[in-house]
Amino acid sequence: MSDDTLLSVHDLTKHYPITEGLLAREVGRVRAVDGISFDIRRGETLGLVGESGCGKSTAARSLLRLEPPTDGEIRFDGEIVGNQTDDERKRFRRRTGIIFQDPTSSFDPRLSIGESVAEPLALHGLRDHDRRRSLVETMLAEVGLSADDYDRYPHELSGGQKQRVALARALVSNPELLVADEPVSALDVSVEAEILALIERLQTTFGLSILLISHDMSVVRDVCDRVAVMYLGEIVERGPTEAVFADPQHPYTRALLASMTTPDPTRRGERAELSGTVPDPADPPPGCRFHTRCPAVIQPPDYDFDQQVWRGILDLRIALRNRTLDTERLRTRLVTEGDAEHADEISGAELRTAIRAAHDIPDELHDANAEQVLSAALAEIVAGELATAEERLNESFATICCREQPALEETEAGHRAACHLHDVGGESSTAESVLSGQQNG
Amino acid sequence: MNEPLLSVNDLRTHFETSDGTVLAVDGVSFAVERGETVCLVGESGSGKTVACESITKLLPMPPGKLVGGRIDFDGRDLTDCSPGQLSDVRGKRIAHVFQNPQGALDPVYSVGAQLVEAIRLHRDVSKRAARERGIELLDRVGIPEAAVRFDEYPHEFSGGMKQRVVIAMALAAEPDLLIADEPTTALDVTTQASILDLLNDIKAERDMAILFVTHDLGVVAEMADRVVVMYAGKVMERGDVHDVFETPAHPYTQALLRCLPGRGERRETIGGGFPNPTDPPTGCRFHPRCPHAVEDCIGGEQPALEPANNNETHRAACVFYDEDHDTEVVQESAADRAAQPSEQSKQQTDGGHATEGGNR
Amino acid sequence: MAVDSDASIDAQFDAIDWEELGEERPVVGRRTGGFLVALGLLALLFLYDRFTGYDLSIGAWYAPSRLDWLFVLSLVVFAFAIVVPAVRNRDRTMQYWRRFRRNRLAVACAAYLAVFFVLGTASLLVLDRPTTNIQYAKQPALFATVEAGTVAINCAGDVTGTAVQQYCHGSLQFPFGTNSVGQSVLELVVAGMGVSLLVALVTSMLMVPIATAVGTVAGYFGGWVDDVLMRYVDIQQTVPAFLVYIVLGFVFGQSLFLIVLVFGLLSWGGVARLVRSEVTQRREELYITAAESAGASRLQIIRRHILPNVSSTVLTATTRQIPLLILTEAAISFIVVLGDENVPSWGQMLTDLNMELWWVWAFPLAFLVITVFSFSVVGDALRDTLDPRGNA
Numbered sequence A: 001m002s003d004d005t006l007l008s009v010h011d012l013t014k015h016y017p018i019t020e021g022l023l024a025r026e027v028g029r030v031r032a033v034d035g036i037s038f039d040i041r042r043g044e045t046l047g048l049v050g051e052s053g054c055g056k057s058t059a060a061r062s063l064l065r066l067e068p069p070t071d072g073e074i075r076f077d078g079e080i081v082g083n084q085t086d087d088e089r090k091r092f093r094r095r096t097g098i099i100f101q102d103p104t105s106s107f108d109p110r111l112s113i114g115e116s117v118a119e120p121l122a123l124h125g126l127r128d129h130d131r132r133r134s135l136v137e138t139m140l141a142e143v144g145l146s147a148d149d150y151d152r153y154p155h156e157l158s159g160g161q162k163q164r165v166a167l168a169r170a171l172v173s174n175p176e177l178l179v180a181d182e183p184v185s186a187l188d189v190s191v192e193a194e195i196l197a198l199i200e201r202l203q204t205t206f207g208l209s210i211l212l213i214s215h216d217m218s219v220v221r222d223v224c225d226r227v228a229v230m231y232l233g234e235i236v237e238r239g240p241t242e243a244v245f246a247d248p249q250h251p252y253t254r255a256l257l258a259s260m261t262t263p264d265p266t267r268r269g270e271r272a273e274l275s276g277t278v279p280d281p282a283d284p285p286p287g288c289r290f291h292t293r294c295p296a297v298i299q300p301p302d303y304d305f306d307q308q309v310w311r312g313i314l315d316l317r318i319a320l321r322n323r324t325l326d327t328e329r330l331r332t333r334l335v336t337e338g339d340a341e342h343a344d345e346i347s348g349a350e351l352r353t354a355i356r357a358a359h360d361i362p363d364e365l366h367d368a369n370a371e372q373v374l375s376a377a378l379a380e381i382v383a384g385e386l387a388t389a390e391e392r393l394n395e396s397f398a399t400i401c402c403r404e405q406p407a408l409e410e411t412e413a414g415h416r417a418a419c420h421l422h423d424v425g426g427e428s429s430t431a432e433s434v435l436s437g438q439q440n441g
Numbered sequence B: 001m002n003e004p005l006l007s008v009n010d011l012r013t014h015f016e017t018s019d020g021t022v023l024a025v026d027g028v029s030f031a032v033e034r035g036e037t038v039c040l041v042g043e044s045g046s047g048k049t050v051a052c053e054s055i056t057k058l059l060p061m062p063p064g065k066l067v068g069g070r071i072d073f074d075g076r077d078l079t080d081c082s083p084g085q086l087s088d089v090r091g092k093r094i095a096h097v098f099q100n101p102q103g104a105l106d107p108v109y110s111v112g113a114q115l116v117e118a119i120r121l122h123r124d125v126s127k128r129a130a131r132e133r134g135i136e137l138l139d140r141v142g143i144p145e146a147a148v149r150f151d152e153y154p155h156e157f158s159g160g161m162k163q164r165v166v167i168a169m170a171l172a173a174e175p176d177l178l179i180a181d182e183p184t185t186a187l188d189v190t191t192q193a194s195i196l197d198l199l200n201d202i203k204a205e206r207d208m209a210i211l212f213v214t215h216d217l218g219v220v221a222e223m224a225d226r227v228v229v230m231y232a233g234k235v236m237e238r239g240d241v242h243d244v245f246e247t248p249a250h251p252y253t254q255a256l257l258r259c260l261p262g263r264g265e266r267r268e269t270i271g272g273g274f275p276n277p278t279d280p281p282t283g284c285r286f287h288p289r290c291p292h293a294v295e296d297c298i299g300g301e302q303p304a305l306e307p308a309n310n311n312e313t314h315r316a317a318c319v320f321y322d323e324d325h326d327t328e329v330v331q332e333s334a335a336d337r338a339a340q341p342s343e344q345s346k347q348q349t350d351g352g353h354a355t356e357g358g359n360r
Numbered sequence C: 001m002a003v004d005s006d007a008s009i010d011a012q013f014d015a016i017d018w019e020e021l022g023e024e025r026p027v028v029g030r031r032t033g034g035f036l037v038a039l040g041l042l043a044l045l046f047l048y049d050r051f052t053g054y055d056l057s058i059g060a061w062y063a064p065s066r067l068d069w070l071f072v073l074s075l076v077v078f079a080f081a082i083v084v085p086a087v088r089n090r091d092r093t094m095q096y097w098r099r100f101r102r103n104r105l106a107v108a109c110a111a112y113l114a115v116f117f118v119l120g121t122a123s124l125l126v127l128d129r130p131t132t133n134i135q136y137a138k139q140p141a142l143f144a145t146v147e148a149g150t151v152a153i154n155c156a157g158d159v160t161g162t163a164v165q166q167y168c169h170g171s172l173q174f175p176f177g178t179n180s181v182g183q184s185v186l187e188l189v190v191a192g193m194g195v196s197l198l199v200a201l202v203t204s205m206l207m208v209p210i211a212t213a214v215g216t217v218a219g220y221f222g223g224w225v226d227d228v229l230m231r232y233v234d235i236q237q238t239v240p241a242f243l244v245y246i247v248l249g250f251v252f253g254q255s256l257f258l259i260v261l262v263f264g265l266l267s268w269g270g271v272a273r274l275v276r277s278e279v280t281q282r283r284e285e286l287y288i289t290a291a292e293s294a295g296a297s298r299l300q301i302i303r304r305h306i307l308p309n310v311s312s313t314v315l316t317a318t319t320r321q322i323p324l325l326i327l328t329e330a331a332i333s334f335i336v337v338l339g340d341e342n343v344p345s346w347g348q349m350l351t352d353l354n355m356e357l358w359w360v361w362a363f364p365l366a367f368l369v370i371t372v373f374s375f376s377v378v379g380d381a382l383r384d385t386l387d388p389r390g391n392a
């Protein structure tokens, strides 16, 4: 942590308990944010990106202590945020500001926008009404509105104007840190460009540090100095924006970048897509949390698979683990799809083929050893011995991705990523080839 | 087949509000051929959604009112169809997919039940056959374990999966035209990518036409065969997607493209604000914000759509494309855009004062 | 406005020494001040009335003075809770009025309620008891006739007919006729307005603060607080206030005071529930989060953002609750005699179901119906008007 660090977040965790019954017995927890760390320097913009549900907004809210975090340490300007006195907390509040995605819900419909912007001033004890008004009017002018807008009401403003007012309110107490939670997602492109330009200008005027939360990689690329990519409550890659965009080190970051659309019809179809859905944060997968979807997932050392086939086998394994594969259902499915007349008439062979087809696994693997394991497992599945099959696959096709959680470590590219492909001693050359292969896969 | 599947001619849809008449769609014409994807692109308030909801009169009327124009669909004028005939067209021949899949699915029925209903509404088949067809459709739109998930309820599906279900329902009647209104806007990028691919595949498979409404130029580049750019209730430019992106002819399209993020450099802004929908500017509706505006732009009507770059199919509604003006002034190619941001808009980037017209 | 912003904004910020500013002290606003002063005055008057022999002769002839004091108190509360803010926020009031005006029926009903309010207040505080006057008993209403000499012994209006069969016509002196003891039905109807108004106003004054407090606390704090409060409301709602009243009536004797008290204290459950659901929605709004992040405490948030935003819900819900209360009061008066206070409730007038003297019950009945109807219509219209989700 260097001297000019304004905010330092260490191991921030926010779990929501899932409770049951009258006594609110805890039966599980949603791991919305699960141990993330980052620093923001003075005057710097850090982007926190990820898909919806990855925990980025929760992270923002708990680091501002709008919700108490479950664990972790937050230091603001060197002081630990959390167990402060009332005065200190108030001071912390004054020195931080937040704006949100939804400009409509951000304003009390009964207050004029001037009153809304003046609220933080009043809360911090600026009692002089005239002074408050003049400060607010200056602030409104600062964000590109006019002083006359003081007496207008939120419903009279467009989305972009409301977002300007939101900025005025967040900045009127002269904070040092601004948290912008998807500030432009609800806006049109042209308005989005205006608001981002405004945020940049305000950053210089006020010397702000900004935490920008977004799902939009292109916005992050334009605005942020550094970026942290979140997946399922964890940071999977972190580094200077340029480095991360030029040479992404985590398969998830690659997938995110690859699914961006470009306004260029000649480059149509260059997108790659990510299969599967984000797992339930109440029950995150073991090992690397991305392994259920990762196209570059590491192969077991003793076998030789096509990467796609390996992905299919792993999907089958995951289906066994999650109990989403069951032969009864498969039989009924074969019947309803017209491949068989009666559930009882389906032969074991047919069922095995169906399972392979469902996971894009060819009828015969070209690695004979692997084929042996797989057919044995399939036979067990058909016989209903799911647990044995699961165990067999787990043992024979063990991969570090399902076993160990990768740490966020320095990569050859210079910035950090949490992926076993970069393990020290691991074949880093494969990392390069696998990662670049992903784009075409 | 020289008749287009859908042709919209001088469509005018207005809204009566307490603040006056909103000229949401004010003389819009475009056509969709069989099997092609046309993207209707514009910012909020451009009238793109109203235009496409006018086609099958999905709009609440009143306050909406079709005050003029013709909508020919497969040789039939939809504007003077009876509600009965319309509802026959709607769903059977023209299907809709909306931004929010939540609203399109009834939470109290299983996905399968809704799908079966959609299928049996258009075809006289047994429940069993409809069920089989339903599972097939779910499978087609990429729902894993379709047979199992068939009996689940909407809340058990994620947003992207719900949108797939909605697409399956839209496909139930094998429509000739699918109107998709921002179908991926509410979804994550990764999900968006796969839904776009799905739509493209289905279109190719069934020779179905898609009218795709979006504000996202990246999506347009990905999907469109042809593009219609709307601004303040008028069509500003239309043409082949490659022409429009490579040599955008209309100053508005050019400005819009310069606003896009992710070009590495500083983004530019259009400056000025969206016009008041009840009292739009005279002449070219873009003139208060247009960097090239001249005297001729200010009075009268919106300039007609004239061919740009000697290309009959690529047209722009800007005075510089009629005979009396020098087209050079407003021409700009994708290469120029990447090379240097125009001085004009650079100044506007910082021009603090926002005058977007809220509904005062 | 051209601002050389960088310089000026910095200068302005520099001038603020945040550390010195300290807490926002809750300042007593002018409205709150006025309210407190009014309450103080009222308390003084009350004490004076109580402890000196001078009777201030406030209030109606039929009610015990404790009810009158309650009524005056509710008038004060009503004035400060509704009238003062409406006047101070003239723009918004006008905006609401413009929206309200679109509903013609509601405007007519509101006009009636205004008259109802004025006459009712007058009858409670100024007017005298309708005098009995045996001489003019059983007078017909205007435009009605009755046999003269047999039914109406004397006739205040014209007398027509043959010597054998004489008819007494209604007169302007008794437009609604008189009852069997010669009380003017018009005066009785006005007195009945007083009773209904009293019920409406005093029960609301009891209901509104309780419902708002319970609903807000339950909705804002959630968790077990919410559970406990809402369970209590459940229980309270399963016990009919009517039954409670009957039981207590046996113990303490039937009285209007008891009606008002029991119903005021037991019928706020529905309103509280509505307030609670409104608050739970509001609590999620981002402006609440924005205020929190600006350093507002829970109390400040409730005061600045929650209460003002649920006020319209409270107002609407209460207005829609009032007709029920008025009807219940009428029903009770219809069934039992309210102590020896001889309260001129419309319900009580209905007990005189004499077909020949139809005006004696028909007019009170008509006014009861009109009043209940008006409250319902105005309540509905208020909901449409005040709902901020409706386009402004």
Ligand code: SF4
Residues within 6 Å of the ligand: A250, A251, A252, A288, A289, A290, A291, A292, A294, A295, A296, A297, A298, A401, A406, A418, A419, A420, A421
């Ligand atoms: S650790 Fe394995 S599963 Fe996780 S991202 Fe790296 S390769 Fe993929």
Ligand code: SF4
Residues within 6 Å of the ligand: B250, B251, B252, B284, B285, B286, B287, B288, B290, B291, B292, B293, B294, B296, B297, B303, B317, B318, B319, B320, B330
């Ligand atoms: S007509 Fe004039 S104002 Fe409109 S786009 Fe062309 S140059 Fe600009």
